[in-house]
Amino acid sequence: MASHTVTLYEEEIKRQCSRLFGSLDRLEEYTAVIFAHELGHAEDPQLEDLSLLLDGELTIQERNWTALQIEENAWRYAEKLLADMDQAFLAKIITESLAAYREKVAGDIA
Incomplete structure (x- = not known):
């Protein structure tokens, strides 16, 4: 966060x-x-506070909810930037990206 940079790992993306x-x-x-x-992470006004929460003493459930919130915030921003993109393509990526976070939160509820 402090460097104000975004790093993309090409091989991982491929x-x-x-x-x-x-x-x-x-x-x-x-x-x-x-x-x-x-960019959604970089522009998230809540990221610093949410990250500080993750560094604190949270229950596993609170940690899972906070991590999900961080990711959902970034995806909301991305959706706004990509409004003209194939929405089914975008939705598939978002769903896949959030699946593990949502599974953890769902496990907390069960």
Whole structure:
């Protein structure tokens, strides 16, 4: 956060794109989505406070909810930036990205 930079790991992005879509045909679009998401973190006015919470003494449930909030905030920002993008494509990426966070929160509720 302090450096005000966004880092994208190209090989990881290629791996994710290939795993999610079966090829690299939409790699450029996929990279744009990941970049918009990372910009969402950079522009999130709540990120610093939420990150400080994660550094504090939280229950596992509170930690899971906070981590989910951080990710959902970034995705909301990305969705605004990518309003003209294929929404089914974007939704698939967001759903996949949030799945592990949502599973943890759902496990907390059960």
